[in-house]
Amino acid sequence: MLKIEIWNIVFTIINLLVLFVAFRLVLFKPVQRIIAKRQEEADEEYEEAKQAKAEAMDLKAQYEESLENAKDESKKTIQEARKTADQEYQRIVGSAEEAAKQLKEDAEKQAESRKEQILKKAEKEIADMVVDAAGKMAGSKSGAEFDRALYDEFLNKAGDEA
């Protein structure tokens, strides 16, 4: 129990040192190496994931931008198309109105001239009739008889004409 001598103390010290070295070789080193390796891998994966995320964010921003651009573009195109269509519409309606007005004016003019023609013709015919009737009256009858005859003649002719 209390026997103190140097040899067994030395043995114990050697034993402890051997145990320490052996533990380092077969226990601490291998386990620490494997844990460090795993940590390294985890770090790498984390770094990769971070990078991938950054790239994805970049792409997303790009897509969003191009989408925005496309929206603007389509809006502009639609606006232009609408403007062009409007102009075309205005032009077509304008020219149609113009044509209709022209047509109406022409028709009115024609109708006017035709009316005048008819009137002139009627006047001329009436005058002829009058002259004709007067000539006939003057050649065959006289006095009141002539007046009556003239009147009847005129009425007959006018009735025929009408």
Place this chain on the structure above:
Amino acid sequence: MSVGEYLLKELECETVFTIPIFGGIEVSEATVVTWIIMAVLILFAFIMTRGLKVHNISKRQAAVELAVTKLTGLCENMLGEEGKRYAPYLTTVLIYIGVANLIGIFGMKAPTKDIRVTIALALMSIVLVQVVGIVHKGVGKWALKTISPINLLDLVTRPLSLCMRLFGNVLGAFVIMELLKKVCPIILPGVLSMYFDLFDGLLQAYVFVFLTSIYIKEAIE
């Protein structure tokens, strides 16, 4: 055989064999038991660390990883950031003293019951502390600090207290258990054995390592 004789016989560290050089070197029981402990521990560690993998680890690997990380972490915590590199040695000491204190359960005589073993452990601790002091501060500063009377006294009292605390606790626990077995052989020894054989054994291993780490920390600062 009286109780006293029995106890004395149990506490006696027998010489297992003698190496016939230098007038006969007596190899004590404690040394032989230590060899057995070493053989078992190293073999166990060797088997446990076969085929370590990074992924898809086996339960065996998970267990050994957990044990090593926890034990080394315990020592690293006590040593602080700068003293981390001495954690493997302290872990070795922790495992060794822990197993040595518990080996009584398997019917062997605990090596820590032999004062020569605790002297050796305390000597190594104090030498390590001085080496750490020299490595971290340089010889000049270390010598200046160590030369004061109080610190010179520390050089003696620290290993002495380390050695005697461990030895005394193991011895005390053993004597109490033996007496208990004589006085009341049923139930009571089983219950108290939990404390004296298991808990106290591990606690003393922890205390020894804890104090050593405090000394190392002090030597670094």
